[in-house]
Amino acid sequence: MSHVDDGTLHAYLDGELSPAEVQGVEAHLAQCPACRGRLDEERALITRAGELLALAAPPDRELPPFRVGDVKPPTRLWWKVRLPLAWAATLVLALGIGTYLGSGVEQRQQPETAADAEPARPQALESPLSSERARRESRVKPRVAEMAAIPRDTALSAATPAPAPAPQPGFVMLDGALAEKASPITVDSARALLGADPLAVPGAPIRTMYRAREIGYSAVVIVEQALDSSTVIEVVNGRRSPLPLDAVVVTGAAAPGARADSVSAAERAPLSRARITDSLAAAPAAKAAARPLRRFDNLEIRISGPLPSDSLGKLLQLVQPVKP
Amino acid sequence: MSSVSPENLAEIYRTTYRALVRFLYRKVWDAERAEDLAQEAFARAVIHKPDNARGWLFIVAANMARDDARRAARERRHLTLLTAEPQETTLASDEAIEVESDRARVRAALDELSPRDREVLLLWDSGLSYEEIAAQTGLARGAIGTTLSRARRRLVQAYEAGKAGEHVARG
Numbered sequence: 001m002s003h004v005d006d007g008t009l010h011a012y013l014d015g016e017l018s019p020a021e022v023q024g025v026e027a028h029l030a031q032c033p034a035c036r037g038r039l040d041e042e043r044a045l046i047t048r049a050g051e052l053l054a055l056a057a058p059p060d061r062e063l064p065p066f067r068v069g070d071v072k073p074p075t076r077l078w079w080k081v082r083l084p085l086a087w088a089a090t091l092v093l094a095l096g097i098g099t100y101l102g103s104g105v106e107q108r109q110q111p112e113t114a115a116d117a118e119p120a121r122p123q124a125l126e127s128p129l130s131s132e133r134a135r136r137e138s139r140v141k142p143r144v145a146e147m148a149a150i151p152r153d154t155a156l157s158a159a160t161p162a163p164a165p166a167p168q169p170g171f172v173m174l175d176g177a178l179a180e181k182a183s184p185i186t187v188d189s190a191r192a193l194l195g196a197d198p199l200a201v202p203g204a205p206i207r208t209m210y211r212a213r214e215i216g217y218s219a220v221v222i223v224e225q226a227l228d229s230s231t232v233i234e235v236v237n238g239r240r241s242p243l244p245l246d247a248v249v250v251t252g253a254a255a256p257g258a259r260a261d262s263v264s265a266a267e268r269a270p271l272s273r274a275r276i277t278d279s280l281a282a283a284p285a286a287k288a289a290a291r292p293l294r295r296f297d298n299l300e301i302r303i304s305g306p307l308p309s310d311s312l313g314k315l316l317q318l319v320q321p322v323k324p
Numbered sequence: 325m326s327s328v329s330p331e332n333l334a335e336i337y338r339t340t341y342r343a344l345v346r347f348l349y350r351k352v353w354d355a356e357r358a359e360d361l362a363q364e365a366f367a368r369a370v371i372h373k374p375d376n377a378r379g380w381l382f383i384v385a386a387n388m389a390r391d392d393a394r395r396a397a398r399e400r401r402h403l404t405l406l407t408a409e410p411q412e413t414t415l416a417s418d419e420a421i422e423v424e425s426d427r428a429r430v431r432a433a434l435d436e437l438s439p440r441d442r443e444v445l446l447l448w449d450s451g452l453s454y455e456e457i458a459a460q461t462g463l464a465r466g467a468i469g470t471t472l473s474r475a476r477r478r479l480v481q482a483y484e485a486g487k488a489g490e491h492v493a494r495g
Binding site for chain 2 (some may be wrong): 005006007009010011014016043045046048049050052053055057058059060061063064066125213215216269
């Protein structure tokens, strides 16, 4: 018998040979010291490759619960807009209301002026349909219709009973960009997240710090500060994504063309949907570009609040690192 | 194999979710995004009820990761208008820096592989059998061992070469 080739050795070591093949390989190994030596080398190679891949493994987290019939697409950021359509509608609605009312802070400051039962918090977006919301909905209908026009989404939403909007994490409008606002964190956590001292306006008491997520940033911390008893500003500290995203692209885009053929037509449909989400994204991005922004090393700082933009701009010039 | 029931899918979720996240992570290099995409793949499986759910999930995940990367590229083009300077990763401790640079080295080494070799290696490392890998990649089952041996060798070589290069660069 001729020597065992590398591929067969790997298949043998991976336990992927048929019993007959195993017999053949072992018969040869028994009488071929050279191949036995190679077997050891390949075994070490497999171990080493496994170790290296383990270095690049995601953090081991608890398995999130699987809920049959209640599996929702991720709801973290706008680009995750997916089925079911009800969620898309909710999001577009959120954008509409956010743009209409201005920042979430503004709402929080003037609860008595708003018509909704609880308009003071961004979470109110998820409250049951009120007449106010119904009225706003008419403003965003064209966009909902546009999304509904994508055949795949239509098909899927028809197949899925549209669930009532479940409680979502709080969303806040940050200078026109939608960011998810998560739970409050400590200064130390903020520091660890940002890899630097978070920045805030000196002299104004810090009420809370939130962790948030926003596109293009690996970490976002929102520092809520009270300027006086009725004015609260939010200092948004964003750490830019450290990974060069174009490198990610090379990896993905270089997939062999043959792979595309293994994809069903239905699975290619997201491309057209991506275009829609792009058009949704373009507006906030352009808007954000026009807003005042300050950079400190890796951090980008913005301030939002119920103040004229030139006042916010001045506050932005005042921000200082919050020292331990 | 018959179409999956919700109970079957729950079982597949239990046994496959982490592997799927692991697979996706090596494509998007962002743990949370990998988890989001894995969740979405399962959400789609609930609707589609594919015959071979496990294989289907990995195919869908690979496609979503690719779309995600393209979208990220477009977003990045927008964002470069806002900020041009390169970003350094700032980390809390030496240990964290070491972990991060190891990860970066492995990532760079993986980038040295041909797309097909890389795909086969990542699928194997996510727990797929030769049979499943062959079905997913369109390669002959008999070619998987050869592909894996080449992929493993190149990964280790590229990693060592990268490490050696760093030492030279540091002088």
